[in-house]
Amino acid sequence: MPELPEVETIRLGLRGKIVGLKIKDIQVFNPKSFIGSPKNLRGQKILKIWRRAKILGMELGMSIADPAGSQPHPTSSLVTTSLRAVDGAPRSPSPALTLLFHLKMSGQLVFVQRQESRVQSPANRFIGGHPTEDMMGELPNKSTRVIFEFSDGSKLYFNDQRKFGWIRLISKFEIRNSKFFSQLGPEPLEKDFTWQVLKNNLLKHKSMPVKVAIMDQSAVSGVGNIYANEACFDAKIDPRMKVGSMDDNQFKRLHKGIIKCLKDGIKYGGSSKVHFVNPEGKKGYFLDYAYVYWKEGERCKICGAEIKKMKLGGRGTYYCPKCQK
DNA sequence: CACTTGACCTGTCCGC
DNA sequence: TGCGGACAGGTCAAGT
Numbered sequence: 447m448p449e450l451p452e453v454e455t456i457r458l459g460l461r462g463k464i465v466g467l468k469i470k471d472i473q474v475f476n477p478k479s480f481i482g483s484p485k486n487l488r489g490q491k492i493l494k495i496w497r498r499a500k501i502l503g504m505e506l507g508m509s510i511a512d513p514a515g516s517q518p519h520p521t522s523s524l525v526t527t528s529l530r531a532v533d534g535a536p537r538s539p540s541p542a543l544t545l546l547f548h549l550k551m552s553g554q555l556v557f558v559q560r561q562e563s564r565v566q567s568p569a570n571r572f573i574g575g576h577p578t579e580d581m582m583g584e585l586p587n588k589s590t591r592v593i594f595e596f597s598d599g600s601k602l603y604f605n606d607q608r609k610f611g612w613i614r615l616i617s618k619f620e621i622r623n624s625k626f627f628s629q630l631g632p633e634p635l636e637k638d639f640t641w642q643v644l645k646n647n648l649l650k651h652k653s654m655p656v657k658v659a660i661m662d663q664s665a666v667s668g669v670g671n672i673y674a675n676e677a678c679f680d681a682k683i684d685p686r687m688k689v690g691s692m693d694d695n696q697f698k699r700l701h702k703g704i705i706k707c708l709k710d711g712i713k714y715g716g717s718s719k720v721h722f723v724n725p726e727g728k729k730g731y732f733l734d735y736a737y738v739y740w741k742e743g744e745r746c747k748i749c750g751a752e753i754k755k756m757k758l759g760g761r762g763t764y765y766c767p768k769c770q771k
Numbered sequence: 772c773a774c775t776t777g778a779c780c781t782g783t784c785c786g787c
Numbered sequence: 788t789g790c791g792g793a794c795a796g797g798t799c800a801a802g803t
Binding site for chain 1 (some may be wrong): 798
């Protein structure tokens with residue numbers, strides 16, 4: 447599910463709520479959803495929350511004055527093995543830890559204040575002109591895989607119907623050295639993401655349909671199926687077009703289209719086809735403003751032609767046959 | 772080597 | 788009403 451705009455929406459929503467909170471307890475209902483040793487979390491404070499591609503990170507720390515911090519650091523195989531791997535590296539008694547979240551297809555992160563009722567709250571907030579809509583029922587529900595409880599009594603629910611998502615507790619060191627992070631392509635909303643960078647990275651896959659290529663996270667990070675469809679439409683490029691036969695103008699339009707669609711995604715609070723909700727349990731409205739994704743059989747908002755669907759690289763692909771050539 | 776398929780899971784929808 | 792199959796926004800490994 448969540449692509450860059452959805453993960454960013456979660457980051458923005460959680461930022462003001464959980465930074466500074468101390469983790470009191472954690473419940474793991476599905477072991478595969480949490481990698482690492484959950485008990486290492488007790489007493490850790492959330493210092494910072496960041497996003498890279500579709501990954502959300504929470505930096506943790508113990509305050510010196512905190513009695514919990516003076517407890518022996520429980521052994522985490524993940525943490526200790528990698529620290530030992532560096533010869534001569536001083537072994538910190540309590541390495542700085544980070545929680546990573548990948549929501550994959552159906553993950554949700556919902557924050558609930560202490561004793562806050564989960565009944566429908568008044569629709570008094572607006573995103574993109576919409577009253578926000580509460581999508582959550584009671585929590586926990588049958589998709590709840592992990593619950594974080596903070597010392598002020600508030601809770602963070604990790605719900606994930608399909609169980610593809612994961613939470614991983616690792617050291618900062620491992621992040622810096624992980625193959626996963628080093629292979630990620632540029633952040634599309636940073637200024638070093640130029641059209642030439644996009645072109646060079648995509649040209650690794652000359653014979654690939656462009657829509658499939660921009661979902662390669664090493665070419666540009668954070669674009670998934672929804673925004674790949676919309677970016678091709680915005681750029682007026684047939685999603686089947688081979689990367690190798692694109693000219694510079696098309697790369698420039700595609701570059702612009704990717705950025706525009708991702709920014710719109712964030713502006714409208716993400717896409718909620720089925721699962722996505724923000725940390726308040728409310729849906730996002732990007733799909734109300736989308737041109738092709740999930741619009742098969744509808745009229746193109748630009749030219750009136752019928753939006754078509756096909757399969758490309760195994761994924762549902764939507765396009766306007768008249769606008770995109 | 773480039774690209775596709777299958778696997779990981781649960782739930783929904785559609786046709787018979 | 789029930790059953791089988793296709794499909795769903797991500798990513799990795801295995802296969803062609």
